[in-house]
Amino acid sequence: MRADITSINFQDAPNNFKSEIAMSEGQDNASDYSFDELIEMLNGRNVYDLYRAFGAIGKLKLKKALPYLQNIALFHEDIGVQEDAIRTIKRVGGKNASDIIRHLKTTEHREFINKNL
Numbered sequence: 001m002r003a004d005i006t007s008i009n010f011q012d013a014p015n016n017f018k019s020e021i022a023m024s025e026g027q028d029n030a031s032d033y034s035f036d037e038l039i040e041m042l043n044g045r046n047v048y049d050l051y052r053a054f055g056a057i058g059k060l061k062l063k064k065a066l067p068y069l070q071n072i073a074l075f076h077e078d079i080g081v082q083e084d085a086i087r088t089i090k091r092v093g094g095k096n097a098s099d100i101i102r103h104l105k106t107t108e109h110r111e112f113i114n115k116n117l
Contacts, residue, residue: 026055058091
């Protein structure tokens, strides 16, 4: 079952704060999402769904989501979203996540990874 936010007004919040709220909501309600719902949220156009998915995936440590996160880290149009996908990969952890991070260090993300992870 997908959790819905009905009591938080994002309208006047700064963009980085909105993403933190959405990510926190995803963490808090991680068990409410199915894997398929999370992948749908990652592939959708709604940035708040994307951040809720990041939060839930990081909390649940869903290794099956790593290829989707890698794709976002490499190809999403927003560099901030790319960096948060990388942070989520790190939160998931494990050998596959380490391999992805190592690969991402060979891309334009090297400096970000070296400074932040």
